[in-house]
Amino acid sequence: MTSLTSVSDDLTFALSNRHFSYVFGVTPEGHLENIYYGGALSDPLNAPLHYRRITRHAATIFEDSPNYSLSDMPQDYPSSGRSDYRYPAVGGVNADGNSVFSLAYVSHRTVLEKPALPDLPSARGGGSESLIVTLEDALQKLRVELIYTIWEDYGVIARSAQFENFGEGDIQLHQAFSTALVFPADAYDIQHFHGTWSREFNEERIAVPQGRFVVESARGTSSAAHSPYVALLQKGASETQGRCYGTTLVYSGNFSIQVETGEFGNIRLLAGINPTNFRWLLKAGTRFSTPEALHGFSDKGLGGLSARWHDFIRDKLSPARFKDRPRPTYINTWEAAYFDVTEEKVLALAEKAAAIGIEMLVLDDGWFEGRKDDQSALGDWRADRVRFPSGIPALAAKVKAKGLKFGIWFEPEMVSPNSQLFKAHPNWILHVPGRKPSLGRNQLTLDLSRTEVQDYLFTALDDILSCGDIDYVKWDMNRNMTEVGSGALPPNQQLETAHRYMLGLYKLLGRLTDKYPEVLFENCASGGNRFDLGMLSFMAQGWVSDMCDPIGRLPIIGGASYLFPMDVLAAYIGPSPNHQNGRISSIRTRFNAGAFCAARGVSLSEAEIDAHAAEIRDYMAFAKETAGDMLGGRFYRLKTTETETLWQYVTADEATVYLAYFHILSAPNLPFRRAYFTGLDPLADYKLEEDGEIYRGDALMQSGLPLPQVSTGQSSSKIRYMPDGDFSSHLFVFRKT
Ligand code: GLA
Numbered sequence: 001m002t003s004l005t006s007v008s009d010d011l012t013f014a015l016s017n018r019h020f021s022y023v024f025g026v027t028p029e030g031h032l033e034n035i036y037y038g039g040a041l042s043d044p045l046n047a048p049l050h051y052r053r054i055t056r057h058a059a060t061i062f063e064d065s066p067n068y069s070l071s072d073m074p075q076d077y078p079s080s081g082r083s084d085y086r087y088p089a090v091g092g093v094n095a096d097g098n099s100v101f102s103l104a105y106v107s108h109r110t111v112l113e114k115p116a117l118p119d120l121p122s123a124r125g126g127g128s129e130s131l132i133v134t135l136e137d138a139l140q141k142l143r144v145e146l147i148y149t150i151w152e153d154y155g156v157i158a159r160s161a162q163f164e165n166f167g168e169g170d171i172q173l174h175q176a177f178s179t180a181l182v183f184p185a186d187a188y189d190i191q192h193f194h195g196t197w198s199r200e201f202n203e204e205r206i207a208v209p210q211g212r213f214v215v216e217s218a219r220g221t222s223s224a225a226h227s228p229y230v231a232l233l234q235k236g237a238s239e240t241q242g243r244c245y246g247t248t249l250v251y252s253g254n255f256s257i258q259v260e261t262g263e264f265g266n267i268r269l270l271a272g273i274n275p276t277n278f279r280w281l282l283k284a285g286t287r288f289s290t291p292e293a294l295h296g297f298s299d300k301g302l303g304g305l306s307a308r309w310h311d312f313i314r315d316k317l318s319p320a321r322f323k324d325r326p327r328p329t330y331i332n333t334w335e336a337a338y339f340d341v342t343e344e345k346v347l348a349l350a351e352k353a354a355a356i357g358i359e360m361l362v363l364d365d366g367w368f369e370g371r372k373d374d375q376s377a378l379g380d381w382r383a384d385r386v387r388f389p390s391g392i393p394a395l396a397a398k399v400k401a402k403g404l405k406f407g408i409w410f411e412p413e414m415v416s417p418n419s420q421l422f423k424a425h426p427n428w429i430l431h432v433p434g435r436k437p438s439l440g441r442n443q444l445t446l447d448l449s450r451t452e453v454q455d456y457l458f459t460a461l462d463d464i465l466s467c468g469d470i471d472y473v474k475w476d477m478n479r480n481m482t483e484v485g486s487g488a489l490p491p492n493q494q495l496e497t498a499h500r501y502m503l504g505l506y507k508l509l510g511r512l513t514d515k516y517p518e519v520l521f522e523n524c525a526s527g528g529n530r531f532d533l534g535m536l537s538f539m540a541q542g543w544v545s546d547m548c549d550p551i552g553r554l555p556i557i558g559g560a561s562y563l564f565p566m567d568v569l570a571a572y573i574g575p576s577p578n579h580q581n582g583r584i585s586s587i588r589t590r591f592n593a594g595a596f597c598a599a600r601g602v603s604l605s606e607a608e609i610d611a612h613a614a615e616i617r618d619y620m621a622f623a624k625e626t627a628g629d630m631l632g633g634r635f636y637r638l639k640t641t642e643t644e645t646l647w648q649y650v651t652a653d654e655a656t657v658y659l660a661y662f663h664i665l666s667a668p669n670l671p672f673r674r675a676y677f678t679g680l681d682p683l684a685d686y687k688l689e690e691d692g693e694i695y696r697g698d699a700l701m702q703s704g705l706p707l708p709q710v711s712t713g714q715s716s717s718k719i720r721y722m723p724d725g726d727f728s729s730h731l732f733v734f735r736k737t
Helices: 301-317 343-355 391-401 420-424 451-465 491-515 550-560 587-593 606-611 613-625 697-702
Strands: 005-007 012-016 021-026 032-038 090-093 104-111 128-137 142-151 156-165 171-183 188-194 202-207 211-216 226-234 244-250 255-261 267-273 280-282 287-289 292-298 330-332 360-363 405-410 472-475 520-523 570-573 599-602 634-640 644-650 656-663 685-688 694-696 728-736
Touching (some): 005 128, 012 128, 012 142, 032 292, 156 301, 171 244, 171 292, 188 211, 202 550, 211 226, 226 255, 226 267, 244 255, 244 267, 280 287, 280 491, 301 634, 343 360, 343 391, 343 606, 360 472, 451 491, 491 520, 550 587, 550 644, 570 587, 587 613, 587 656, 587 728, 599 613, 606 613, 685 697
Parallel strands (some): 330 360, 360 405, 405 472, 472 520, 570 599
Antiparallel strands (some): 005 012, 021 032, 104 128, 128 142, 142 156, 171 267, 171 280, 188 202, 188 226, 226 244, 244 292, 634 644, 644 656, 656 728, 685 694
């Protein structure tokens, strides 16, 4: 491996591979200056500086350098109080009671083994180099180690900051961002994703404004309201062209990603823990680690950037042991029966599922003691004796005897006021003195910062998982946090609770996934209320949304796909009329919307299965047969308009190409449109399975495939030439010959 990091004698640092170069250096005054971030340079140490020392009539702290002002300088990790008026990466109150910090370069080192972050998940090293730059505030005795990691094969850089108080007085950290980037003055757009329950991952693109643009969460989860992802796009960037810079966090709690245009046009990006309601008491002699931030880059547009993220997340973040394991097709009891589950019903559903070729049964909410609706019992993780008389291990064994795998739902972080757990430990919830805790979905949040809570939950789940017949766990979390305080912390550390909660959650997840490496965990938080790389580093897949109407789910999968590979997504055929938006749609379109998600299944009542048994059997057979294809491939968003969505998926071995076409509203005499493929072998021939026609790769890419007016699958009209209603779709399969 050629060296990925280099350092010049005058302390310019470069991290460079074939995808990008990132260059920064130490100014004569000792500050870290960002020099360049973008496409790979052949000689990165000689990148021209983008900061020019000219008089800006700004305050300067250096008498010898009157033209040097922090108000304009592109700093790689800015602090506060010394002539830089932009939002700082690090700030707080020092032992003297003021908020002036000044960090200067002290040393650096390069290591081949990526340093692990204490108590926090982070991307895996290997084929990587990490440059660690140490800065110090000599007066306030604050040391900051900035870790920069680059991998040989990926277009992603990881950053984090480690704080150490090496003085005698305490420091209160208010801002402790993981990273700061600087972009030279130019025209950029911001791409970000917002939403709510059942409408996650709506894309918005806006011009970078003057002032500060912030997406953040203060809900205790990374949240569906603003996903922890922001991309800066060169003005005019498209799916295939333009420089695109994405930033995300390996973190699942309160985050903030900010984009600030300074008075001289430079753009600063910060990402890390949300400073609102956050304080960390950095006592003398202690350390604090920020979560890891990831920056992805491509000069080949948003599609290029997605490809960089997908490769990286699959190989370096998602649990390695599931990387190449095809996901089983499954039936989930939730939309089939909601809370009305009994052993008898589950076994009947299992029977039915086995008959139509489904491979796993997932018992969702409603199985534990006293849980008849969402009013009670969270926390009491024992099977309800009346409805599940044999208990979970025996049920799992019975389901397995029918040839299915068995999965089960938990919502471990929660407790119902009406539960034995709450009665025994009322102090185990997040709360503040003197205030009645707010309820969310009739439940309270356990204080996972407490070790005894972590231990209780570990034992409760271990009791069930240890039977050895559980193949899958759906880990849910169904409310936002309020009255965030801990009975275990003193008043001056209460604002550490939300972050300590995350550390506790990660610890618990680490213990469980270490003990049960074969169990497939799925991340869920009312759908996508915590769909982030922190959770996905423990769990190989996620339930991105409760929206199961296919037309409602399309933009959610499309939005999530900017960052996440299909490998981590799950989708099922839900009921029609749909329970979230009332839409009626065909089984065909319900399947096709999730056709490229690695995990596919159904959540249907016995009656609805009976009504469509043959069709569902065919789709589940197709899902089983193609399960391996949906891992490791390339996903392309060919077209997204109000009336049409066109997605292409090329398998990792490039032997099969799928095209999914959705036509939202029907109309007569529509123009015949074309699908312009991408990423094919121009000289290879591709055979369309349904009619055996052969197309040359270059023709599919240049001339395009004429698209049919597609079918919902509900009438007998000829698939390719007659529209037969709204919400129609067609899935094409091409094999390379
Ligand atoms: C959340 C999840 C659903 C389901 C229910 C059960 O809403 O997102 O998929 O598991 O909880 O209560």
